[in-house]
Amino acid sequence: MKTKLLSAAAMVAVVACGASAHERAVEFPNTKDGRIILAADLHTHSVFSDGEVWPSIRVQEAHKDGLEVLAVTEHLEHQPHKADIPHPDRNRSYQIAEETRERSDYDELIVINGAEVTRGPPHGHINAIFLDDANALLQDDPKDALIAAKAQGAFVFLNHPNWLPHTPDGIARLTDYHKELIAGGLLQGVEVVNGTLDGHSEHALQIALDNNLTVLGTSDIHGLVDWTHEAGHGGHRPMTLVLAKAHTQDAFKDALFNKHTVAWSYDDLLGREDDVRAVVEACLSLEPSAFDGKYTVLPVSLVNACPLSFTLLNTSEATFQNTGDSVHAERNSETPLTVRLNGDEDKVILTFTVLNAQIGFRKPLSVTFEANIPG
Ligand SMILES: [Zn+2]
Ligand SMILES: [Zn+2]
Structure with missing residues (x-):
């Protein structure tokens, strides 16, 4: 799916001075x-x-x-x-x-x-x-x-x-x-x-x-x-x-x-689960927009503030209007998700299995993100 770069201005600056688009x-x-x-x-x-x-x-x-x-x-x-x-x-x-x-x-x-x-x-x-x-x-x-x-x-x-x-x-x-x-x-x-x-x-x-x-x-x-x-x-x-x-x-x-x-x-x-969770929660967060009053789907940015990409499987009750349950969050980027809700929630809560985060023998991490929806 499409991803949007976290800071377009910063990336332009990096490219302009001759460095790679990916910070080393x-x-x-x-x-x-x-x-x-x-x-x-x-x-x-x-x-x-x-x-x-x-x-x-x-x-x-x-x-x-x-x-x-x-x-x-x-x-x-x-x-x-x-x-x-x-x-x-x-x-x-x-x-x-x-x-x-x-x-x-x-x-x-x-x-x-x-x-x-x-x-x-x-x-x-x-x-x-x-x-x-x-x-x-x-x-x-x-x-x-x-x-x-x-x-x-x-x-x-x-x-x-x-x-x-x-x-x-x-x-x-x-x-x-x-x-x-x-x-x-x-x-x-x-x-x-x-x-x-x-x-x-x-x-x-x-x-x-x-x-x-x-x-x-x-x-x-x-x-x-x-x-x-x-x-x-x-x-x-x-x-x-x-x-x-x-x-x-x-x-x-x-x-x-x-x-x-x-x-x-x-x-x-x-x-270990606690440490991997601490890193994943430092990296990923949800930034919801407000409901537009017309539709009950909610635009949410999945922000990845880290220099590694994440491969996620949505295990929430809610599904997405713009993609399936498999979500790729590119490093240092924002991934748009449109979440199907009821239109009256004050919070968005999403649970993912983080397929690239292992906490035991062939055991991936499960993580729940929660964010307040602006009124
Ligand atoms: Zn050696
Ligand atoms: Zn050696």
């Missing part, structure tokens, strides 16, 4: 309860492990993408560029990234130090972030690496649990080894989306829900974000939306440990 920098409104939606990529590589760019490029990309948080997480054990770039200090990648951030005055961006502990199954690949010293994680036994991370107050998460070389059927499973890590306070989160491996796992989402783990989406970027994810040309890297009380590292860390996150990949949102 992602921007989300606050949640209804006043929390800030921080965009974070907590899994990235540079030439200091098996990535293809210098760490300064990661910081510049993050700034262009409108991220609030970027973690530098080089493989500790996988070092293909070691002969060209020897670096006995495993904090160097982070230090260069942080120096770039400071030099560039990217005050909105928080850069955090991390590492990817990279082993075969059952350990697999596990990221630790908020490290003071990544060198302390260079241990023979990967469990000792996680114990060293815990001693630094790190947040630790399991990467790409549906990676085909480790799980040939693509079904993420939690091994006894990982259950032990969770019980020992050594593992707090799991990736449900990984941008490099095209990993999208509703099984991992259910694992997070069943085991009290934080839900994460990451890019795991090795090359350029532009080329991998069409950033600036309508695409964006997968990331984690973190619902924090403030735009500070402490508030971010607090929200992460308290599991207030939503993974975002393409137009998919995955997470």
Whole structure:
């Protein structure tokens, strides 16, 4: 169906100065309860492990993408560029990234130090972030690496649990080894989306829900974000939306440990019901016009204030005069709906199944919007 751009004047201004009609920098409104939606990529590589760019490029990309948080997480054990770039200090990648951030005055961006502990199954690949010293994680036994991370107050998460070389059927499973890590306070989160491996796992989402783990989406970027994810040309890297009380590292860390996150990949949102609902309700709202006195159908704008599109199924009693029950709300747009009512209501109430918002294994979110009809 037809959509109307949210702010025609703003879009003209953007096009006039040469930028794409789709803003590259992602921007989300606050949640209804006043929390800030921080965009974070907590899994990235540079030439200091098996990535293809210098760490300064990661910081510049993050700034262009409108991220609030970027973690530098080089493989500790996988070092293909070691002969060209020897670096006995495993904090160097982070230090260069942080120096770039400071030099560039990217005050909105928080850069955090991390590492990817990279082993075969059952350990697999596990990221630790908020490290003071990544060198302390260079241990023979990967469990000792996680114990060293815990001693630094790190947040630790399991990467790409549906990676085909480790799980040939693509079904993420939690091994006894990982259950032990969770019980020992050594593992707090799991990736449900990984941008490099095209990993999208509703099984991992259910694992997070069943085991009290934080839900994460990451890019795991090795090359350029532009080329991998069409950033600036309508695409964006997968990331984690973190619902924090403030735009500070402490508030971010607090929200992460308290599991207030939503993974975002393409137009998919995955997470706990309350958090996904908070994001969807921050994005979408109804703006009704008045009844015209002649007809009992009501023109309503479905406003989408977010940089992702929504695919909705109308499950309300009311039906629409101008479209069927399937409604596509383009990002940053207003979608006109003409709702068949009685003509005497003072409120319009519509319920949708949000097909691109998952709150469990193959379980979409249902959300009800309500707005007063002007007299
Ligand atoms: Zn990995
Ligand atoms: Zn990685």
